[in-house]
Amino acid sequence: QPNTTAPSATTTSAPSGATQPLKIVASTSWVGAFAKAAGATDITIIAPSSVQHPPDYDPKPSDLQAVADADYVLYAGFEGFAPRLQEAVGGSAERLLTVQTENSPAVIKAEVLRLSDLFGTRPHAEAFLTRFDAEYTRLSQDVRTAIGAQTPIVVSQAFVVPWVGFAGLEPAGVYGPAPLTPEELATLTKAQPRFIFENVHMGGGQPIAEATTATVINLINFPDADLDLLAVFQKNADTLKSALGTTP
Amino acid sequence: MNSVEFIDLLRLLPVQRAIIALIVAGSAFPIIGVWIMGLNILPVRFAMMHVALFGIALGLLLGIEPTLIALLVCGASGASLAPLAHRPAGLAGPMGIVMTMAIASALLLLSQTGINANGAFELLWGSILATRQSDLIVLVVVSIGILGVYGWQRRDIALLLYDREIALCSGIAVDRLTMGLLIIIALSIAAAVRLTGALLVDAITILPAIAARNLGQSLGSMIAWAMAIGVVGNLVGFCLTLMFNQPPGPMLVITVGCITILSYLRKEPV
Amino acid sequence: MNSVEFIDLLRLLPVQRAIIALIVAGSAFPIIGVWIMGLNILPVRFAMMHVALFGIALGLLLGIEPTLIALLVCGASGASLAPLAHRPAGLAGPMGIVMTMAIASALLLLSQTGINANGAFELLWGSILATRQSDLIVLVVVSIGILGVYGWQRRDIALLLYDREIALCSGIAVDRLTMGLLIIIALSIAAAVRLTGALLVDAITILPAIAARNLGQSLGSMIAWAMAIGVVGNLVGFCLTLMFNQPPGPMLVITVGCITILSYLRKEPV
């Protein structure tokens, strides 16, 4: 449903559209990384990656200014401040886009292409995806190699399930984001996992570790301020290699 | 930040709206704050946020407009406290029950139904910088309502907060008045959280009222103090917000909070 | 859920530890709850969580062990209330200030320094199902400490909570005792949140105490009631948790909360 032509606000405020990069405001660094991958260059992040609960974020005056000046405001859907700020400053509601954030190749590919069509930066996005595919395959292979022939049993927090596939494994169980119930704990414990893929941003898997002596592997989803999505894959690959690789 | 940027910010419509909102709400909501002090239900803002969360979860579950359900549940929880007001231990305990039971029920409902908690939280979100035209209108209406109720019932309220039995034997319908106040408090707090942000509600209700309790010698003078501190403190805090580019909620709470702490220097409050 | 599964759950080490924790903490923390009622600082659990968050942010910023700083800041904030206890408006106002100012400062500090708040929140997180051996030991030590202080000072505490002037002219060092109680309350609540989870703290402190305020006729009998409700209510709630497969925090709050609501059926508390 997103419009492929830039909204009128942009064309009127920036008549020399070809030379001036689009101003993108992203709710979080994760959303920002998708925009960057799609080819945006002028990206302002509202909630820094340090904010645990994006729904709670209290924007600053500079955030308001950024939204007022933005060509597009991107958010993941649950950050109430993004649509409210956009509505408060007025202007076309079409500037506001939701982006599905998930670190799986399929979602990344779909969302990056969709955004690039909007930004008019398709070639950049395709170049990124080519690089991404190669990197993903390489890093994923490294992890699989480190694991070796065995297939350790893992359970995973709901929002880091894609990393289980990344490691070439199947999750024996999933928990979160709600707190564990005793039955979940019992079921997940009974699965006798060797590893727990924990979402470092939310937590919640510690009781399983307690009950099973499984190793907790802390995985990230949000990139740093450099908005480098590939760095997230690099970092998690390293984490996974050193954790899974040490299995006897 | 230099002055040019400050002026730039003032040109933004939401910033102008925020200033109007701070003046309007800052002069009406401290009245609510003083009632809250008098009824000894200071954590009501926390309680209402959690009751609202429960209402939202319920609304999402039933497929009815969640903010409506949230308001209804907030009003009902306020009303449900009224019959306990005459007890020797007062309303602090019942408010504590509402607060903890609401969180627990909300979490249970969310975990039961698998509703995305983020979506529920999102509906509770507000910020003074994100005040829309429609928000401002609602805020003005609510504020005028509060001022009206106070103007109309202030003598009875003064006696009620002083002593329930004396109010009763002065011919005041104590139960009805208590329930009315509790419902107004619950609804306006719930609305204000959504319209202006949670922390701002603290800065315009509770904190000015705590300061006024130290400074005023009657309901009238306390409310005058609270309104003055509400408006002035929040405008000063908002200027600091703009000047130092800080999140407004925390900044306003800290500004008004400092004034409140200073009010404790007054030696002999009544 | 059938009985086999129930027995299965009881075989889990975390479940066994949770039961011990509920018995131990459930019999000591209600004492803290009654003190909290007596000092009229019911939202202390909320306040301490946010004070702790501020302390953690500070610790992360300074590179010092964050949980240590959090405990220190909690203790200090408790102590800072003591000089205000003799004011006519009591401690409810000061506790309100601590609560709102702590959230605001924590948010400001986090937003200022770009500290990873995930770490900060993580350190506050606790769940009764995640109680480790070491947590249990700390909990037992804290609980014994609370029981010890109460046994040792209970006559003085009874008079202090009854009336400060009467306590003073009975030769009680009122200021010191108030400060001691506030520090103990602040520290144990902060520790318990970390060890057992926030909601569980409500279920073992505030709720039993509110019920006991309706049922007991003296500090001693209130504490007996609170302990009974704390232990029994939480064990029942935990069984329900296991039987109906619910998150323990909300389930325990709801169970004990229902008992507390029932306590209001008693007509004439003192």
Add this chain to the structure above:
Amino acid sequence: MTMLWTEATAISAQPARLIIEQLVCRYGATCVVDHVDLALNPGDHVALIGGNGSGKSTVLRAIMGFHPISSGTLVLDQQTIHPRTKRANQYRHIAWMPQRQTLGHFPLRVRELLERSGNVRLAIQAAAHLAVDQLMDRPMQTLSGGQIQRIFLARAIGSLGAGAGLLLADEPTAALDFAGQTVVADVLASLPVTMLVVTHDRAVVARCQRVLEMAGGSLRELAV
């Protein structure tokens, strides 16, 4: 100071008739008012005396509806007082002086208390006669024991001025200085309404037409 209070004539109320039959009040299991009968004719000034803890205040508080009635009936001017319903309306018919002059939970100025008494003008005149009219802008919390008591009497007189035909006063002279004891006893005597006054003050008893004594929850009339 000891002259009769002339403004009392401004009280327009019709003296009320109060009939109490078989009144029983309990605290939990203990019965502190035990099947009490009592009839006050319009204009009667009745002293209610009796040992400490004999149940005098409980009787008054039951009439006011502040204490639940276990059984029995209260009839004020042919109207049965329902302990639960339409209370706010009934209070306008009874002026009340409590034994424990509460300091209140929240600041309130003397003026605000008197303004809501029913008849401000008369209440302020009464305050002037009782020498506490200079305290109008003071918070109740800052008054001395005797000053509070005088203000509460002024408030009760304001209620009488607004049409209450019955005054219930619980130890109205307890905290007063020597002069005040006489003044208040005289003011009470001059009020043209029905009055039931609990007292341990012989001067007040002496000015009443009837004396009832309470003991162990029961009431008997003393020959005066």
Add this chain to the structure above:
Amino acid sequence: MTMLWTEATAISAQPARLIIEQLVCRYGATCVVDHVDLALNPGDHVALIGGNGSGKSTVLRAIMGFHPISSGTLVLDQQTIHPRTKRANQYRHIAWMPQRQTLGHFPLRVRELLERSGNVRLAIQAAAHLAVDQLMDRPMQTLSGGQIQRIFLARAIGSLGAGAGLLLADEPTAALDFAGQTVVADVLASLPVTMLVVTHDRAVVARCQRVLEMAGGSLRELAV
């Protein structure tokens, strides 16, 4: 009932000497105790009378340290009373009966109050003499006005039994029934300690050796 209280001989305290010089107490700008001098010799029983609002309670509360002293000195048995420091220790030297018998903020049983009076045994004996020993297990909040006053006198006697040499009593007979007024006046007269008693009760005044009158913040001694 009106006999002297024999257990008073169990009070072991050394009667105290209290010297007050140029005491000034204010509420905000108003000066309610205005350069008051007062000397109590050991064993003196002194009545403090005066109009309502004249500052009597404030003087007593200042001695107790409950009201701040603007200027002046208080010396108890050669020891200057510092309004701020080591308060808890000094309270053991003064027995206190407040004017407003607080109902308290939290339940407390009578027994618990007396247990912490200093000398439980004596306090309970006094309660028995004052006919309130059957109330030991009752919460303070459930007592009648006169019952509370009796319990507070018993508490003060407990303090005397623990060595306090000075009794400060603020209107100790205000809420008492006829018999109680006499009993308490007699008990007070029998106490072998220094005593400063604020009262509006002629029977209590008559049993004191000295009478001071307060008016407008100033004190003068009346010839008895």
